[in-house]
Amino acid sequence: MNGDYAIEAQGLSKHFGNLKAVDSLDLKVPRGQIYGFLGPNGSGKSTTIRMLCGLLTPTEGSATVLGTHIPGRARDLRPRIGYMTQKFSLFGDMTVLENLQFISEIYSYPRTDRKARIEELLVRYDLTEQRRQMAGTMSGGQKQRLALACAVLHKPNLLLLDEPTSAVDPQSRRDFWANLFRLAEGGTTIMVSTHYMDEAERCHRLAILDRGVKVADGTPQHLQATTGMHVIEVLAEDPYAAQSAIHDLAEVASVTQLGVRLRVLISERFDQPLEIVESALTRAGVRAESIISSATLEDVFVAVTMGPEERAA
Amino acid sequence: MISLSRMGAIIRKEVRQLRRDRLTFGMVFGLPIIQILLFGYAINTDVRNLHAAVADQANTSLSREFVADVEATQVVRFVDQAETPAELEAMLRRGDISIGVFIPPDFDRRVVDQTRSAVHVLVDGSDPTVLGVAAQLRNVPVQFGSGSQRQAVELIETRAYYNPERRTPVNIVPGLMGVILMMTMMLFTAVAIVREKERGNLELLINTPVSSAELMIGKVTPYVLIGLLQLGLILGVGRLLFDVPVRGSVLDLYIAGTAFIAAKLSLGLLISTAVRTQFQAMQMTVFILMPSILLSGFMFPFAGMPQVAQFIGEVLPTTHFIRLTRGIMLRDASLFELTPDFLYLVGFTVVAMTIAALRFTKRLD
Ligand SMILES: Nc1ncnc2c1ncn2[C@@H]1O[C@H](COP(=O)(O)OP(=O)(O)OP(=O)(O)O)[C@@H](O)[C@H]1O
Numbered sequence: 001m002n003g004d005y006a007i008e009a010q011g012l013s014k015h016f017g018n019l020k021a022v023d024s025l026d027l028k029v030p031r032g033q034i035y036g037f038l039g040p041n042g043s044g045k046s047t048t049i050r051m052l053c054g055l056l057t058p059t060e061g062s063a064t065v066l067g068t069h070i071p072g073r074a075r076d077l078r079p080r081i082g083y084m085t086q087k088f089s090l091f092g093d094m095t096v097l098e099n100l101q102f103i104s105e106i107y108s109y110p111r112t113d114r115k116a117r118i119e120e121l122l123v124r125y126d127l128t129e130q131r132r133q134m135a136g137t138m139s140g141g142q143k144q145r146l147a148l149a150c151a152v153l154h155k156p157n158l159l160l161l162d163e164p165t166s167a168v169d170p171q172s173r174r175d176f177w178a179n180l181f182r183l184a185e186g187g188t189t190i191m192v193s194t195h196y197m198d199e200a201e202r203c204h205r206l207a208i209l210d211r212g213v214k215v216a217d218g219t220p221q222h223l224q225a226t227t228g229m230h231v232i233e234v235l236a237e238d239p240y241a242a243q244s245a246i247h248d249l250a251e252v253a254s255v256t257q258l259g260v261r262l263r264v265l266i267s268e269r270f271d272q273p274l275e276i277v278e279s280a281l282t283r284a285g286v287r288a289e290s291i292i293s294s295a296t297l298e299d300v301f302v303a304v305t306m307g308p309e310e311r312a313a
Numbered sequence: 314m315i316s317l318s319r320m321g322a323i324i325r326k327e328v329r330q331l332r333r334d335r336l337t338f339g340m341v342f343g344l345p346i347i348q349i350l351l352f353g354y355a356i357n358t359d360v361r362n363l364h365a366a367v368a369d370q371a372n373t374s375l376s377r378e379f380v381a382d383v384e385a386t387q388v389v390r391f392v393d394q395a396e397t398p399a400e401l402e403a404m405l406r407r408g409d410i411s412i413g414v415f416i417p418p419d420f421d422r423r424v425v426d427q428t429r430s431a432v433h434v435l436v437d438g439s440d441p442t443v444l445g446v447a448a449q450l451r452n453v454p455v456q457f458g459s460g461s462q463r464q465a466v467e468l469i470e471t472r473a474y475y476n477p478e479r480r481t482p483v484n485i486v487p488g489l490m491g492v493i494l495m496m497t498m499m500l501f502t503a504v505a506i507v508r509e510k511e512r513g514n515l516e517l518l519i520n521t522p523v524s525s526a527e528l529m530i531g532k533v534t535p536y537v538l539i540g541l542l543q544l545g546l547i548l549g550v551g552r553l554l555f556d557v558p559v560r561g562s563v564l565d566l567y568i569a570g571t572a573f574i575a576a577k578l579s580l581g582l583l584i585s586t587a588v589r590t591q592f593q594a595m596q597m598t599v600f601i602l603m604p605s606i607l608l609s610g611f612m613f614p615f616a617g618m619p620q621v622a623q624f625i626g627e628v629l630p631t632t633h634f635i636r637l638t639r640g641i642m643l644r645d646a647s648l649f650e651l652t653p654d655f656l657y658l659v660g661f662t663v664v665a666m667t668i669a670a671l672r673f674t675k676r677l678d
């Protein structure tokens with residue numbers, strides 16, 4: 001048994017016709033950690049997760065999940081993994097309680113402990129007031145808490161969460177993540193896909209996918225330290241004019257506006273990034289202040305997911 | 314290994330959702346009642362009271378007696394009088410009448426002569442049933458004199474063939490049982506799995522330890538019970554309103570019913586595995602529904618259909634079930650005398666269920 005990793009995938013690929021939704025993906029997810037999965041829309045996050053839990057058959061490659069070979073013996077895995085789908089997939093015309101009961105029955109949770117386990121989950125995921133409410137009528141955040149409660153009910157060793165916090169307010173997201181950390185401390189391995197940078201920063205490790213290809217992999221700190229990009233922050237009175245002045249520079253890989261500030265990425269191949277930006281601004285007659293900044297995860301994301309033509313800059 | 318507790322969980326969930334779905338729940342019991350009322354009252358092959366007019370140019374006692382005899386059959390009701398055949402034709406064209414009876418001035422002589430027809434019946438041939446009714450009129454005897462001297466011309470005992478009690482429902486209800494069960498059973502199951510596919514529930518379900526067989530059987534079981542309830546309902550209403558008898562064994566009828574329900578549910582599941590949306594499932598159901606209604610012997614006598622139609626009819630489970638119900642209910646036949654039809658239903662179930670379970674892989678691709 002490969003004791004250290006909950007998931008090990010080699011050359012995992014999924015093709016839909018000509019589309020390579022996932023392309024030769026290698027993954028190593030350490031046990032007991034929260035592993036983030038980042039990527040733009042359509043980059044293959046859901047497809048990868050579905051392959052890992054045996055819902056989709058890989059076109060090529062294979063994986064070992066909790067010591068079980070995929071796709072061959074996916075069925076043996078079911079009792080040991082919890083999967084939270086991107087789209088709400090519980091029964092809208094049943095109450096919160098009925099959904100939890102159904103899940104406990106379908107996973108053959110020990111009959112004598114069912115009630116206690118469900119009560120515990122209702123409290124833990126703050127659903128006690130909704131217990132008799134139809135699941136379909138709940139708010140987005142409540143639905144996601146219920147989905148998580150159902151995914152963890154049978155105490156799985158591995159949790160696969162596909163964008164569990166889309167449509168959840170910041171406070172609820174913090175609570176949601178507190179729950180994830182608690183689960184990880186209890187020894188559960190969690191793989192979670194997300195679009196939120198603040199969530200990505202909380203992960204122990206993360207992988208970034210772009211068009212089916214893994215473009216970065218490591219701890220958030222490691223990724224930030226190895227972007228291969230200078231980051232210049234520009235504070236301008238007229239950010240729009242500043243953006244026009246630097247956007248088309250050959251050296252500039254990308255410009256992102258954040259309020260009155262611009263974050264400019266320039267490849268590390270260029271030695272004096274600050275001078276490049278400042279001279280362009282001066283030439284355009286834009287008054288602005290530029291400073292060297294350090295890369296955030298968002299910068300990493302922008303840097304690794306841009307097209308090859310931009311990267312060549 | 315099938316786990317009974319997991320299957321039980323699926324069954325309970327299905328029942329719970331069904332109970333909450335007011336519309337479907339209403340359909341389960343409302344549909345059979347509405348159908349049986351509709352078919353029982355509206356579809357009546359013994360046509361009566363067709364509007365008719367007479368142009369009696371003879372106006373003799375014999376001709377008047379003939380007109381009275383025609384009206385006495387109750388097949389037609391004379392709503393108007395005309396002078397000439399042309400007037401009758403005009404009435405036909407306007408749709409005021411379906412049948413015109415023209416009696417020429419020399420009616421009495423023609424009756425005796427018999428080389429020329431004594432009466433002309435003008436029929437609205439655009440409706441085939443009216444044509445059929447007109448044929449009955451041909452058989453109305455024309456009689457001379459009265460009392461013991463009565464002498465009938467063109468004697469064919471029409472009245473013996475006529476069903477004065479208007480017993481169409483007796484023939485319709487056993488067939489209707491097949492049609493109603495087919496509609497509800499097939500539609501419910503065809504939609505059952507696709508609905509979960511559409512709502513996304515299936516992605517969750519197939520990630521749980523539940524197996525394909527547990528899921529299939531669990532989903533279908535509640536509907537078997539519903540089907541048997543519907544069967545009882547149809548029998549009860551048929552009995553109460555139309556006095557439809559069950560001359561054979563009720564147990565035999567229920568056994569045949571169970572086999573038919575199983576066959577239809579398996580077919581529904583098979584459809585469910587072949588389509589992607591509920592709408593497609595509906596279309597497929599209708600696609601099978603139409604031939605089942607038309608070619609099963611429910612609407613038209615089976616033996617009278619063209620070869621190809623008969624062949625298609627033989628494949629459809631409904632055909633065999635209708636033979637079973639008519640046999641058991643009307644002719645007091647036992648299931649043993651009807652074994653081939655029963656075995657066909659069992660065989661159909663096994664084949665359809667197997668294909669459905671094989672087709673339903675617990676995967677998304
Ligand atoms: N069943 C399918 N048939 C055809 N193409 C598919 C199928 N499922 C996914 N795809 C395609 O594969 C690519 C990856 O899809 P996937 O759902 O994995 O993306 P994602 O990273 O989860 O995106 P999002 O952030 O929007 O959820 C997309 O281009 C999508 O259109």
Ligand SMILES: [Mg+2]
Pocket residue numbers: 045046047086162
């Ligand atoms: Mg996705």
